[in-house]
Amino acid sequence: MQTHEIKSTTKFKKEVRVGRGGKRGKTSGRGTKGQGARAGNKKRPEFRDIIKKLPKLRGYKFNSRKTSSTVVTFEFIEKVFNAGDIVSPYTLADKGVSSTKGHMLSSVKILNRGTLSKALTFEHCHVSKAATETITKAGGTVAPVVKRIIKKEKGGTSGKPKNSTKKVSSKKAPQAE
Numbered sequence: 001m002q003t004h005e006i007k008s009t010t011k012f013k014k015e016v017r018v019g020r021g022g023k024r025g026k027t028s029g030r031g032t033k034g035q036g037a038r039a040g041n042k043k044r045p046e047f048r049d050i051i052k053k054l055p056k057l058r059g060y061k062f063n064s065r066k067t068s069s070t071v072v073t074f075e076f077i078e079k080v081f082n083a084g085d086i087v088s089p090y091t092l093a094d095k096g097v098s099s100t101k102g103h104m105l106s107s108v109k110i111l112n113r114g115t116l117s118k119a120l121t122f123e124h125c126h127v128s129k130a131a132t133e134t135i136t137k138a139g140g141t142v143a144p145v146v147k148r149i150i151k152k153e154k155g156g157t158s159g160k161p162k163n164s165t166k167k168v169s170s171k172k173a174p175q176a177e
Contacts (some may be wrong), residue, residue, distance in 0.1 A: 069107040069126070070098040074134065075114035083118040087125065116140070 020026060030037045072092065080095055081087060089105040092098045098106045110122060112130035119139035127135070127142050135142055 069109050071109050071111055072097060072125075073111050073113035074116045074131070077110075077120065078114060078116060078118070081118065081120055083120070085118075086121050086123055088123040089125065 027037065035041060035043065070092070076097070077087060080097075081091075085091070087110075089098055089108050092108055093105055098108055108125045110125050110127045110131045112128055112134055116134050116138045120135070121141045121143065122135060123143040124145055125142075126145055132142050
């Protein structure tokens with residue numbers, strides 16, 4: 001082994017020089033004058049002040065995801081829908097009754113006010129007990145309620161989640177002999 005092949009076991013550390021005698025110059029890498037140049041420097045985080053200005057109790061600007069429910073009576077349904085039609089939040093939104101926030105439809109509650117003489121099918125609507133009796137007497141049906149309804153897109157999507165299908169390979173697994 002020769003002297004140029006010898007490797008050090010410890011890393012070579014440069015001596016940190018501070019002030020005018022060192023390579024760092026007069027401010028010693030601390031920037032310029034002021035609070036940052038002093039010993040014991042701690043600046044207050046600016047983001048904390050922004051957080052403290054936000055309202056503490058939620059509900060000031062954070063209730064935007066809640067949807068309102070629309071109350072619909074038989075008086076209105078009798079005027080707008082024909083016999084055999086489907087009454088749902090989609091059709092009520094098309095008629096301009098229920099409101100939409102973004103792509104979310106508001107939930108619909110059917111109340112027993114007025115009379116119903118047409119056989120209609122009610123889908124995805126909350127229906128009172130007295131209203132279900134009136135609907136069944138008129139020859140209509142009431143379908144169960146879905147919790148969250150997404151508005152139909154213009155491109156033809158139905159707003160329902162697509163079923164993901166995985167392709168299964170047709171190769172057979174090797175069998176043990």
